[in-house]
Amino acid sequence: MSCADAGTKPVRRIDVFTGAGQRRDWSDEEKAAIVAESYSGLESACAVAQRHGLSHAQLFTWRRKLREMGLAKSDATPTEPAFVPAIVEPSIIEKKPRTKRKRSRSFGKAIPAIELEIDGVSVRIAKGADARTIAAVIDALKGGA
Structure with missing residues (x-):
């Protein structure tokens, strides 16, 4: 909002901080858990930060640093796709005697x-x-x- 807009547009949000405002020391595990929660998609990253008493800027800084650490460890480039583990379950195939049957109209459908x-x-x-x-x-x- 520019100075010209002051007083003409309604205030969207006001944060009120109470208490002494002391510096908190977060362990790496706590930071990683909060960052993972912010990526869950259940709520916005800003809502996660607010619930944990963080500023949204601090959470986004943690997210960026963890991403950079991950890239440095894997020597990956930012444009490379990320993969998730896949679980492959063997299918159980019952052997039945072959019988001649008509081809259905679904022949040619992609599996x-x-x-x-x-x-x-x-x-x-x-x-x-x-x-x-x-x-x-x-x-x-x-x-x-």
């Missing part, structure tokens, strides 16, 4: 190559699916969580 489960929602991604479409679906699922 899912990847299956994601996010908060109880299952998404099957076929081989050759467009990366932008997949990213949009995953973003929509994150937003609905």
Whole structure:
């Protein structure tokens, strides 16, 4: 807000700090837990910071430093994709005697190559699916969580 706007626009938020305002010393484990919580997507990073008595700037500084530490350890570049662990469960295939059957109209449908489960929602991604479409679906699922 510029000086010209002073008094003409309503105040959006006022923070009132009570107490002596002493410096707190956070352990690395506490910082990592708060940063992980801020990435959960359940609430905004600023809300997480406020709940823990931090300024949002302090939380974003912790997030940046932890990202930089992670990049330095793995020698990765910021544009490289990050991967999550995948759990592969073997499928149980029952052997049945082969019988001749008519080809159904579903012949030629793509078999899912990847299956994601996010908060109880299952998404099957076929081989050759467009990366932008997949990213949009995953973003929509994150937003609905």
